[in-house]
Amino acid sequence: MSVSMVKPLSQMQSYSQSSYADRDKTLAMNFDMYLRILITQLKNQDPTNAMDPNEFTSQLIQMQQVQAQIDNNKVLTQLIDATNAGALATGVNYIGNYVRAPSPKGLIELQDGMSVFGYSLPYAAAQADIVIRDSNGKAVALLPGTTVAGDNYVRWEGEMLDGNIAKDGAYTFEIAAKNSAGDLMNVSNFTGMYRVNSVYSNNDGTLTLVAGALSLLSTDVNGVYSPFSKILFN
Numbered sequence: 001m002s003v004s005m006v007k008p009l010s011q012m013q014s015y016s017q018s019s020y021a022d023r024d025k026t027l028a029m030n031f032d033m034y035l036r037i038l039i040t041q042l043k044n045q046d047p048t049n050a051m052d053p054n055e056f057t058s059q060l061i062q063m064q065q066v067q068a069q070i071d072n073n074k075v076l077t078q079l080i081d082a083t084n085a086g087a088l089a090t091g092v093n094y095i096g097n098y099v100r101a102p103s104p105k106g107l108i109e110l111q112d113g114m115s116v117f118g119y120s121l122p123y124a125a126a127q128a129d130i131v132i133r134d135s136n137g138k139a140v141a142l143l144p145g146t147t148v149a150g151d152n153y154v155r156w157e158g159e160m161l162d163g164n165i166a167k168d169g170a171y172t173f174e175i176a177a178k179n180s181a182g183d184l185m186n187v188s189n190f191t192g193m194y195r196v197n198s199v200y201s202n203n204d205g206t207l208t209l210v211a212g213a214l215s216l217l218s219t220d221v222n223g224v225y226s227p228f229s230k231i232l233f234n
Contacts, residue, residue: 091199091207091218098232099209100223101216103192106172108132109212110158111195113165116232117173118153119145120189125177132156133172140166145175151189153231170213193225193232 098116108115121128128145140160146152156173158166177185194211201207207218225231 091201091209094196094199094207094209094218094221094224096196096227098193098195098225098227098229099211099216099221100191100193100225101220102222103190106174106190107214108156108171108173108192109194109214110156110166110168110171111212112168113158114232115156115158115171116153116193117156118151118189118191118193119175119187120151121147121149121177122186122188123149123179125185126180126182128152128175128177130154131174132166133174134166135170140171145177147177153193155232168212195227 100118103117106117108117125147128147130143130145131139132141132143134140141156141158142161143154143156145154160166173190175187177187179185194209194214194216196209196211198210199207200210202217209216209218209221
């Protein structure tokens, strides 16, 4: 599943139920206004030219439909609340653990001085060079990548080109892999490992997982690992 998904926290969509509340409030106001108008019509109608019974019946049916919609929305909101509560109960298990998710743009997060990310090679490479860039696009680190066929994982501990240690935060990685003939190889399946700090429930039943300055949806997660997992320290 593709992940434009892993994205800066500032771009995280806000999922709230205010839209449902606003909709119910509007319906309730319309229903009340409609009822007042109908009562006023009945009070002031000409006895010699009373409202057509068919029209009166039609208006009563419309009133019932509006009330039914208000009631349905209340039930829907209750169901959403229950779903979100269940999702959050599950989401607590993510906190403190690492999740693996596709990251086509190479977004990674340095957390407590460590970031683990991965990529796939169609066959064994002779050489793989990784460039780490900061949020301004400046190259801050160069790393040798692993070169086995299939999935590869690399751990970056914040070492920078200038000898300093990078601050925790969001970075991107790029990789150039070459075969024995010196030709560039196709590199695919960019993946990031992110330690979850907090979790938010969404109206569609999914969870937004927050990992430092980045966020992703629970539906994009394809692996969950404890902080002591081998994949993080190999």
